[in-house]
Amino acid sequence: MLLNLLFPPHCVACHASGAWLCPACLDEILFYEPPWPSFLEDVWPLRGARAAAHFEGPLRKAIHAFKYGGLRALAPTLGEVLYDSWSADPWPVGVIVPVALHQARLRERGYNQSALLARELARHTGLPVAERTLLRVAPTLPQVGLDAARRAENVRNAFRCGDDSLRGKPVLLIDDVLTTGATLRACAQALLDGGAGAVWALTLAHD
Numbered sequence: 662m663l664l665n666l667l668f669p670p671h672c673v674a675c676h677a678s679g680a681w682l683c684p685a686c687l688d689e690i691l692f693y694e695p696p697w698p699s700f701l702e703d704v705w706p707l708r709g710a711r712a713a714a715h716f717e718g719p720l721r722k723a724i725h726a727f728k729y730g731g732l733r734a735l736a737p738t739l740g741e742v743l744y745d746s747w748s749a750d751p752w753p754v755g756v757i758v759p760v761a762l763h764q765a766r767l768r769e770r771g772y773n774q775s776a777l778l779a780r781e782l783a784r785h786t787g788l789p790v791a792e793r794t795l796l797r798v799a800p801t802l803p804q805v806g807l808d809a810a811r812r813a814e815n816v817r818n819a820f821r822c823g824d825d826s827l828r829g830k831p832v833l834l835i836d837d838v839l840t841t842g843a844t845l846r847a848c849a850q851a852l853l854d855g856g857a858g859a860v861w862a863l864t865l866a867h868d
Contacts, residue, residue: 673726674719682738686719695750700867701842707849708859712839712867713746720866724837728774740781743865752861754833757783757790760848761797779835796823812843820848822855831859839864
């Protein structure tokens with residue numbers, strides 16, 4: 662509260678005062694709705710994958726500020742965007758798992774944006790979050806700018822499960838942006854290798 666008094670929030674998209682993403686800009690977000698489009702040509706080993714909205718306009722600016730600009734205060738608002746999509750057509754999952762960051766990237770950024778989103782979705786759904794089971798064991802290049810084949814190679818064997826706490830459980834994997842799905846598929850394979858019963862993936866946006 663004191664921080665907001667000293668540094669009042671301004672919309673990251675239009676710069677209006679009062680909120681980090683103002684109601685007018687929230688209304689501009691173009692949500693996907695059922696029947697869901699084909700976000701990926703091949704979802705294997707995922708059971709399904711979808712995004713809440715298009716990666717454009719105010720949402721694109723908000724995700725960039727959240728992920729690269731250190732604006733963690735956007736987490737509750739973006740979590741509501743995620744929940745709006747989730748509640749429209751929930752999958753039969755039992756636990757939420759965020760895409761993991763490598764420890765070096767985590768130290769550099771200071772937080773895992775996917776973990777913040779997972780916590781917000783958990784707050785709305787009541788589902789538990791498992792943040793420490795899925796591990797990113799290899800440092801990888803940023804996926805931005807890589808084509809589909811290079812993205813897949815970049816994250817090959819980059820993830821593993823550190824324990825068997827997800828054994829038999831249906832998992833909801835959370836990330837910020839779905840592009841080719843390479844990261845989500847690599848995470849899903851690691852979760853399944855670690856004993857998860859099935860994996861679905863939900864992201865804020867599809868690029």
